[in-house]
Amino acid sequence: MYSVKEVLIQKNAGYLAGWNDEVYKRAGAKIVDKEVWESDIVLKVRPPLVESEINETEFFKSGSTLISFFHPSQNQDKIKLLQKRKMNLFAMDQIPRISRAQSFDALSSMANIAGYKAVIEAANVFGRFFTGQITAAGKVPPCKILVIGAGVAGLSAVGTARRMGAIVKAFDTRAAAKEQVESMGAEFLQVEIKEDGSTVGGYSKEMSPEFIKAEMALFLEQCKICDIVITTALIPGKPAPKLISKEMINAMRPGSVIVDMAAEAGGNVELTKPGKLFVTENGINIIGYTDFPSRLPVQSSTL
Incomplete structure (x- = not known):
């Protein structure tokens, strides 16, 4: 049985999430600065930074262990850098979303937060109310929202948008999502081709060319x-x-908003600029933020 000799917390690590250093001290941790990198086990939310001015992989102790939301398939170059230091890596995003692993499933709680925050960010950019109103100044039509993908993040977005008064439609390749979407008061969109995109782990799989062609036509409309x-x-x-192609983007009305929650993995939208809000020549706002849970740090830390 191994025992933990010392727990080190980087100075001000929890400050923006509402946790000051004194809280960690009372729990028995030691507040340090750069010494945190010398730990045998390092817990870090995001992958190590590897940029022109800084390379955090060089800070780790050789043979140490990193536990992080790493996204290995998108960070093969960083894995090679860790291999050179003979490190162990546990990628939190690779833990299967099954019953016996539920206590380790941080993906679902973060996806829930991300879906909520995506709607809030869209509302911040959108120039009208979400809910319809009849006022002395005239009639205000309700906002119409399409959510593509009805997993944890998508259903969170559907629920948030519905509570804000919008008319919501959702699409998913998984047949099981239909009941969930409709139970939240949204309309579930389907294509004529019958094909189920469910997998054992609950994710979507790649669909046939015929199905993809049909869904592209649906998205354009x-x-x-x-x-x-x-x-x-x-x-x-x-x-x-x-x-979402350029043709679909150009078909939207000026002032419309697209939120690409898959921006960190390359994006679902052709014109997405990861990490940024981009406005097209036609006035379409494309939100490509890659840190939605971090934009609600107190909630993310709590969950």
Whole structure:
């Protein structure tokens, strides 16, 4: 049985999430600065930074262990750098979402937060109310929102948008999602081709060319009438599938908003700029933030 000799917390590590250093001290931790990198086991939310001015992989002690939301398929170059230091890596995002692993499933809680925050970010950019109103100044139509992907993040977005008064439609390749979407008061969209995209782990799989062609036609028609489109589609171990083309973007009305929640994995939207809010020449706002849970740090830390 191994015992932990010392727990080190980087100075101000929890400050933005509402946890000051004194809280960690009372729990028995030691507050340090750069010494935190000398630990045998390092817990870090994001992958190590590897940029022109800084390379955090060089800070780790040789033979140490890193536990992080690493996304190995998108960070093969960083894995090679860790291999050179003979390190062990536990990628939190690779833990299977099954019953016996539920206590380790931080992906679901973060996806829940991300779906909520995606709608809030869209509302911040969108120039109208979500809910319809009849006022002395005139009638205000309700906002129409399309959510592509009805996993944890998508359902969170659906629920948030519905509570804010929007008309919500959702699409998913998994047949089981239909009941969940409709139970939240949203309309579930389907294509004529019958094909189920479910996998054992609950993720979506790649669909047939015929199905993809049909869903692309559906998305184009919806982009013409929807004010906000939120995409959440991811395939484990592969780049995010491209679902929203330039043609679809150009079909939307000026002032419309697209939130690409898959931006960190390459994006579902053709014009997404990861980490940024991009406005097209036609006035379409494309939100490609890669840190939605970090934008609600107190909630993320709690869950």
